[in-house]
Amino acid sequence: MTTTPVSATLESGVPVSIVIVSRNRPEALRRCLTGVELLQYAPFEVIVVADPAGITVARDMVFAEALKLVTYDRPNISAARNLGIAEAAGEVVAFIDDDAVPEPLWLRHLLEPAQRPGVAAMTGFVRGRNGISFQYRARQLNALGEPENLDVDPETPSILPPARGAIKTEGTNMAFRRDVLVEVGGFDPAFHYYLDETDLNMRLARAGHATAIVPLAEVHHGFAANAMRSANRVPRDLFDIGASWAVFHRKHLAPQDRAAQWAYLRAAERRRLLRHLISGGLEPSDVPRLLRRLDEGHAEGLKRPIVSTTVPRTTNSPFCPFPARPRRSVAIFTRPIKLARDRAKAAKQAQAGEIVTLISLSPTALYHRVAFDPTHAIWLQTGGIFGKSARDDAVFRLRRRCDRLKREVKRVARQRGFSDDRSR
Structure with a gap:
């Protein structure tokens, strides 16, 4: 069974430059770029700042000629992002991590507040590795740089003025007006990893700029492994976390407050370990080793140079529009016994230019999972007819199969391009 597809149109808006930084994760980058290809927005360009392995993957994509490629192979995400900003020719610069995939209407929603007076930054919600639960929603930063949850309308943008303090933008789902990034100096390279956007958020609020939280601008983030953590988020090295906190405290906290706050944060890291x-996840010997690395990083961060950074007011290269095309969004309903057959059908429809969601439900109470399949460029949702697909769902709820399928289409209608009444 298939939904009636929605007529395909590209949303036109302000020119956007998407910056993707990648290092040591070429296959994650391939998946991210495959998802970016499905975005229903124009015009946008894509800038990939990556190590040689990532550049090789980018050059293998069918749309490689439309990409701006910058080779950079140092472990400094702030410096890499600044290189991306230097190449960005859009009015707005958006950022997504290489281990994330955007929903097809991500840019439509994220950029909706861009023309509102005073709005300089935009950020959306982030779903975790099961594709259902949220990793991040709305958060505000206190004076110590620590995030605190915010209650916002879950469907419409919230414009938050700087008078209420800094608003946290999530590094894997955020956008800024380029002229404001130029004004504040972009990202501070003293933050090699961790707190890079937090520092920028604090500076934006201090400069009097508002931030928009846009719940329907969703990306799916997988937490891929890197040098600092494993794929299941177990710490591998805390050096850069210690260094970044030292830099942050030097920039944003009064000298008399720094020692006590560092002691508090160090104790919190020890509890986490x-x-x-x-x-x-860790061996007994790992705990003192990681705490030692945390302390070494903090000591290095106390000495790390903090200098004023600049990004060029004029872009290094002209706008390079990505060849986005309008795609109809369609859902295919199947059962586990027919999944292999219908996956092949879904792949053919995706290859023909449609955004395909394949929903396979069993007569069980299994929790739902959603994943983007980069091999076939389809969204796959699995679970039970009676199982949870939202945090506030009951563990078991008796439903008819057809009602459940309609409900799941409606749940993602505005993110993926369905109209709410098109399923049958």
């Missing part, structure tokens, strides 16, 4: 030890 002990939780991983109890759950089996």
